[in-house]
Amino acid sequence: MHKYVIMGAQGCGKGTQAKLLKQVFEMVHISVGDIFRWHIQSHTKLGARIKRLIADGRMIDDEIVEQIIRERLAQHDWNYGFILDGFPRTLTQAAFFLESYDIDAVIHIDVPDEVVFERVLARRLCSQCGLDYNLIHHRPATPDTCDVCGGKLVIRSDDNKEGLQQRLRDYRTQTEPVLQLFAKKELVIQTDGARDIDAIQQDIRSQLGLRKV
Structure with missing residues (x-):
């Protein structure tokens, strides 16, 4: 274990x-x-x-x-x-x-902090299923749309x-x-x-x- x-x-x-x-x-x-x-x-x-x-x-x-x-x-x-x-x-x-x-x-x-800012500000979250995306490393096939459920991708409220x-x-x-x-x-x-x-x-x-x- x-x-x-x-x-x-x-x-x-x-x-x-x-x-x-x-x-x-x-x-x-x-x-x-x-x-x-x-x-x-x-x-x-x-x-x-x-x-x-x-x-x-x-x-x-x-x-x-x-x-x-x-x-x-x-x-x-x-x-x-x-x-x-x-x-x-x-x-x-x-x-x-x-x-x-x-x-x-x-x-x-x-x-380093500069990498933190770059990555966090590129994060997106599916408003329906909660799946995480990142516009640097994990882009959706269709912009602003979840690949799994088709939900709208949003920016987390604290990701500013x-x-x-x-x-x-x-x-x-x-x-x-x-x-x-x-x-x-x-x-x-x-x-x-x-x-x-x-x-x-x-x-x-x-x-x-x-x-x-």
């Missing part, structure tokens, strides 16, 4: 790399952002609260994130392990997690320069200390996220000692 956390600034490619690991090694990809979006699209009470925080450019409260992680991991559908994407983002979340769970490694994808600048500030002040905490426990591997997708994936597998059976 492999249990990993994958971290990095917005647009670094966490979701892409986690999905590749999931496909090959049968791990469960647990994306906190995807869970947030499900709640928003399903119009739950929690979703309404999350939507307000995102619209204001603020990080989601620790108690909300902890509740989501606890409920998701309690499903125990991760026989071959899991990859946590988008968590933990604060020292409070990290403390909660380390008290309750153990992990094998933290994958840190490092990218002002919102991104705030999220990067939050990342530097609140999430980078989490990486430092994991580094002290000798859990962190780091990869250059400015390279192409396959090169990043192979580097991650090599550092983790993962081999396709």
Whole structure:
């Protein structure tokens, strides 16, 4: 069983790399952002609260994130392990997690800010099925239209320069200390996220000692 956390600034490619690991090694990809979006699209009470925080450019409260992680991991559908994407983002979340769970490694994808801006501002999301697109690496066959369901592609409400600048500030002040905490426990591997997708994936597998059976 492999249990990993994958971290990095917005647009670094966490979701892409986690999905590749999931496909090959049968791990469960647990994306906190995807869970947030499900709640928003399903119009739950929690979703309404999350939507307000995102619209204001603020990080989601620790108690909300902890509740989501606890409920998701309690499903125990991760026989071959899991990859946590988008968590933990604060020292409070990290403390909660380390008290309750153990992990094998933290994958840190490092990218410069200019790459973050380029990638994030090119992101699009299907308004119907929630599928992610990127106008740099993953364009739809028909502009502004989802290849799978035909839904309209939209820009996420927080994918703008002002919102991104705030999220990067939050990342530097609140999430980078989490990486430092994991580094002290000798859990962190780091990869250059400015390279192409396959090169990043192979580097991650090599550092983790993962081999396709």
